[in-house]
Amino acid sequence: MPAKNSLKFYLENSYYHIYNxxxxxxxxxKDKQDYQVFLDKLQKYLDPKxxxxxxxxxxxxxxxxxxxxxxxxxxxxxxxxxxxxxxxLGTSYAMYFNKKYERSGTLFQGRYKAAIVETEPxxxxxxxxxxxxxxxxxxxxxxxxYSSYKNYIGQKEDNWLTPDPILTLFKKGKGGDSYNRAISYxxxxxxxxxxxxxxxxxxxxx
Numbered sequence: 001m002p003a004k005n006s007l008k009f010y011l012e013n014s015y016y017h018i019y020n021x022x023x024x025x026x027x028x029x030k031d032k033q034d035y036q037v038f039l040d041k042l043q044k045y046l047d048p049k050x051x052x053x054x055x056x057x058x059x060x061x062x063x064x065x066x067x068x069x070x071x072x073x074x075x076x077x078x079x080x081x082x083x084x085x086x087x088x089l090g091t092s093y094a095m096y097f098n099k100k101y102e103r104s105g106t107l108f109q110g111r112y113k114a115a116i117v118e119t120e121p122x123x124x125x126x127x128x129x130x131x132x133x134x135x136x137x138x139x140x141x142x143x144x145x146y147s148s149y150k151n152y153i154g155q156k157e158d159n160w161l162t163p164d165p166i167l168t169l170f171k172k173g174k175g176g177d178s179y180n181r182a183i184s185y186x187x188x189x190x191x192x193x194x195x196x197x198x199x200x201x202x203x204x205x206x
Contacts, residue, residue, distance in 0.1 A: 012079050015061075015117040017126055018086065021069035023109045029067050034097065035146045038065060041092055045085060046160035054088070057081030059162040062126075064133045064147035071130045073117075075165070086112050120169070127152075127166050128189050142190070153186045 010016070022028040029035050042063070048055045058081040062073035076082050094107040117123055131152070134144035142149065150156035152163050170184035 010076060010079055010082060010114065011116065012076060012081075015073070015075050015123065016082060017115045017117060018072040018074055018082065018112055019069060020090075020112040021109050023106050025068055025109070027067045028069070028093075028097065028107060029065060029146075030101070034100075035065055037096055038070075038093055039146070041089055043158070043160050045089055048159065052088075053160075054081065054085040055160070058085050060160065061162050061165055062130050062148045062152075063161075064130045064144075064149075066133055066137065066146075071133060073126055073130055073166075075162070082114060123166070124169065124188075128192060131189055132192070149189070152189075 029038065042060070044050050044052050045054050046058075046060055047053055057076070057078045059075040059077070060072060061075060062071075064071045074082060074085075090108060090112070097107055098104055117126060131147055131149040132141070134141040134147060138144060148161055148163065151158060151161050152167065167185055170188065
């Protein structure tokens with residue numbers, strides 16, 4: 001029997017939560033270089049200026065990289081978008097990791113998981129859940145360098161990330177500029193006192 005969210009009929013023009021972890025829950029990022037290599041590969045496969053870009057097939061709206069797993073919030077434009085993107089990303093990173101650590105075999109715990117995001121509450125809670133993930137790991141999670149949170153609060157900008165679909169749902173301040181939307185989102189995330197996982201059901205990592 002397939003694992004939860006491992007096999008789906010993927011739809012075009014739909015949002016998905018993609019996640020996976022290391023085989024046997026082992027680490028897939030062991031040092032800063034590993035995180036940076038993975039981020040560089042994200043840019044390679046998502047930057048519209050890259051010859052390897054999948055930007056015509058998917059958009060990445062949010063992400064978080066943790067020592068033994070990762071989360072992506074993606075918009076799939078074509079039916080094969082996620083499949084092609086994840087295959088290239090996973091294969092490329094696994095080759096790097098295995099060579100560096102002189103290992104062989106599977107790096108990830110099977111096929112990546114993907115759950116469709118069908119309602120606005122899930123849409124909002126998922127981005128917050130992803131950005132709050134590092135709170136389980138570090139006290140100063142707001143400064144965590146391996147998530148898209150800083151892109152949402154106006155401290156960082158990457159042309160391969162598309163946070164606007166989420167940020168535009170927040171109330172606009174005077175003038176309606178992106179800065180005020182970011183402040184509203186920051187309050188939404190940092191003011192939360194519950195557990196976002198409880199509100200996500202099968203969209204949370206199993």
